[in-house]
Structures are given as C-alpha cells and as structure tokens.
Amino acid sequence: MRINNIGFKHAIRGIIVALQTELNMKIHVISMLIVIFTGFMLKVTVVEWLFLIGAIGLVITTELVNTSIENITDQLFKGHHEVAKNIKDISAGAVLVASITAAIIGIVILLPRIVIFF
Numbered sequence: 001m002r003i004n005n006i007g008f009k010h011a012i013r014g015i016i017v018a019l020q021t022e023l024n025m026k027i028h029v030i031s032m033l034i035v036i037f038t039g040f041m042l043k044v045t046v047v048e049w050l051f052l053i054g055a056i057g058l059v060i061t062t063e064l065v066n067t068s069i070e071n072i073t074d075q076l077f078k079g080h081h082e083v084a085k086n087i088k089d090i091s092a093g094a095v096l097v098a099s100i101t102a103a104i105i106g107i108v109i110l111l112p113r114i115v116i117f118f
C-alpha cells in the first residue's frame with residue numbers, strides 16, 4: 001500500500017470488496033466486533049487488548065490475502081487443476097492457522113473472566 005491518499009482509498013476499497021464477496025470475511029468481522037464488545041464488558045487489561053487486537057489483525061489480514069490469492073487463481077486456472085487446488089488449499093490453511101491462533105488467544109484471555117460469572 002502506498003502511503004498517500006490514493007493508495008489508502010484503493011486499500012479501503014479492497015477491504016470493502018472482500019467484505020461484499022467473501023462470507024468468511026463477514027464472519028471474521030462479526031467475530032471481531034463480538035470480541036471487542038466482550039473485551040470492553042470484561043474490562044481486559046491493556047496488554048490483553050494488544051494480544052486480542054493482534055489476533056484480530058492476523059485473521060483479517062490472512063483472509064484478505066487469501067481472498068486475493070483465490071481471485072488470482074480463478075483468473076489463471078480455468079477448469080480443474082491440481083496446482084490451483086494446492087494454491088487455494090495452502091492459502092486457506094494460512095487462514096485456518098491464524099484463526100486457531102486467534103481462538104486460543106481469545107479463550108485464554110476471555111474464558112477465565114466469563115467463567116467467574118457462573
């Protein structure tokens with residue numbers, strides 16, 4: 001991304017396009033809003049916020065890159081190709097790793113505070 005207004009505008013447009021076209025992107029953003037709301041409700045510490053924000057950023061970033069790779073793959077490979085399958089599956093694997101990492105961070109930080117209520 002270029003550090004100027006035009007580059008920023010294109011980057012925001014890219015995020016909006018991914019949001020409009022990818023169900024997973026919508027799920028990640030809804031999850032992000034739930035985590036942020038829960039974080040405020042449970043009064044997490046500054047350090048815990050840094051971990052939660054890092055986890056959210058990691059998941060959304062990998063989903064954006066994954067979406068881009070999917071688009072490129074669809075343009076490059078018409079029809080069924082083993083290479084296309086590998087590219088998409090590896091890219092999806094990156095999102096899975098990021099999501100599992102984020103889930104573990106979320107559980108470690110939020111679950112003990114939630115359990116206290118019961």
Ligand SMILES: Nc1ncnc2c1ncn2[C@@H]1O[C@H](COP(=O)(O)OP(=O)(O)OP(=O)(O)O)[C@@H](O)[C@H]1O
Pocket residue numbers: 022024070077078079080081082084085086088089092
């Ligand atoms: N051109 C292709 N050749 C071979 N396998 C493919 C091809 N396109 C997709 N696949 C396989 O199908 C799976 C699902 O692909 P599909 O394009 O339906 O969804 P996606 O775009 O990867 O993911 P999403 O549902 O998030 O958009 C891929 O992970 C891959 O294993």
